[in-house]
Amino acid sequence: MGRTLAEKVWDEHVVREGDGEPSLLYIDLHLIHEVTSPQAFDGLRLAGRTVRRPDLTLATEDHNVPTLDWDKPIADPVSKTQVDTLRRNAEEFGVRLHPLGDVEQGIVHVVGPQLGLTQPGMTIVCGDSHTSTHGAFGAIAFGIGTSEVEHVLATQTLPQAKPKTMAVTVTGSLPEGVTSKDLILTLIAKTGTGGGQGYIVEYRGDAIRELSMEGRMTICNMSIEWGAKAGLIAPDETTFAYIKDKPEAPQGADWDAAVAHWRTLVTDDDATYDAEIVLDASEVTPFVTWGTNPGQGVPLGAAVPAPTEFADADERFAAEKALEYMGLTAGTPMRDVKVDTVFVGSCTNGRIEDLRLAASILEGHQVAADTRLLVVPGSVRVRMQAEAEGLDKVFIEAGAEWRGAGCSMCLGMNPDQLAPGERSASTSNRNFEGRQGKGGRTHLVSVPVAAATAIRGTLSSPADL
């Protein structure tokens, strides 16, 4: 019987299997950052262990770094200690590091693909749940905890129970102005935050094929937001064209051998999935969240729902809590919701295409008087590319703040945070309570909605301008 894409990639990485044991899976690439690695390196030191494959390991600084004054010492002493710890560990264990100030520094999930290190058919892990981003290339990529980081450092493997597989087939084409972010937010609202649990999800269908690599990364990035183990997309010509000539892409005969193999990484016609979902892309509209988990969303044209609309008691209670936290009243049109801060950035929507799209909407407009727009490129390379194209000038002329690369306001770990009660429209991935700063209220949105919202000061799409 045929196999699914996920099964093929999985099978290629099984080092050993034993009765009643999880499979031991080989890891092709281990990405590291400053927040989830210090205790793992400490564990190695305590046990007298080394990093088995420093040549399959890459570190950068992203979660806890400032996006202003990045050429000066980090002002927060606790943050500085954490970043310095990564630098010492990378030095001691021989791991390649792209530190703050380096041209390849940036959000780990932006850096891997832009270096060409993310390739089809790989297994990729990182101590960060949005590692699922790399699945856009046809890789099995997932987030791990610090104990597992230590395990991969020491052994280059992970014991893993084999997940089930699911197909999400997206038929038709996305309407003009609707992005892959709207698509994934729509999907999560349909399935709930636990809908993908236990599955590696393969996104397929015409609407997925039509997406750029960056659009595909946005979808795979948010796989974790509906609980999936990983999300992936079969590689195709779009994938190969993106990787070719990237710094770490295979060259010459290696390229040919690699592409020949990558072409086999498709789900066989006679393969079966454990579950299937079908979505019609043509019905997707700009989508925004109203609540405190990514599944609590509605079309921009809809209103804040009433908790009584939810049949399930847990969901009803969660909706009540969410509305209270978000300071929203049921029945309010989403378009009437006034926003204080707009954040464009993160591993979900901080790549060059996102910045181009934001700039194209902002050009010739001004950010609303009492609204703040923060534009944070996903990496230094993205920042430099944007500046080469003059996008930074568009942002600055519109009244936005143009920052350095990092995770920034996505998780409120560095100084870029919402104040208590402050409301944001954010292109990031999580609207959890306090995610962007204690007491902050987050609406997850696409890049076009973020840009239009910055101009109007209320949740908007470019069609409202």
Added chain:
Amino acid sequence: MEKFTRHTGVGVPLRRSNVDTDQIIPAVYLKRVTRTGFEDGLFAAWRNDPDFVLNKPEYAAGSVLVAGPDFGTGSSREHAVWALQNYGFKVVLSARFADIFRGNSGKAGLVAGQVDESIIEQLWAHLESNPGAEVTVDLETRTVTAGDIEADFAIDDYTRWRLLEGLDDIGITLGHADAITEFEAGRPAWKPVTQ
């Protein structure tokens, strides 16, 4: 890792679903480079609320957390598990755990036991009407008992075995070093390297 066979301690009813890891411990508390000291950040946003369950003296010494479904969603931060352990929790019971959280619990030695939602409801009712009541969690028999309630909980066989034996995962895998070396010999030459 410490062996876990059986634990009896004060049960804490947390009537919330979708308790994500940002709620268990917000990002600003993740700057420490140790595995200890995270108890201050546990449920940080809720700790100012006098009605929050852990702020009630009867539950303050709790060690068995009884939570709503989809516990531990979101971030991969193992700090969420450490924060619970640093506070004193040995067990979390829920009808559904996020995968990464459950995995992290198994690695760090926190028992994440899955029980039916109806049992969670019974435990909540029992613990709320008897504040400070104890819950016993037996990993050997995979059972949870409190008052008249007795129910099975689910945890995968391999994690249960490791917790019962207190085994270090890395040590087990290094026992298969030859298999790893053999696998590496067969990897295609075009696979990328970072140096």
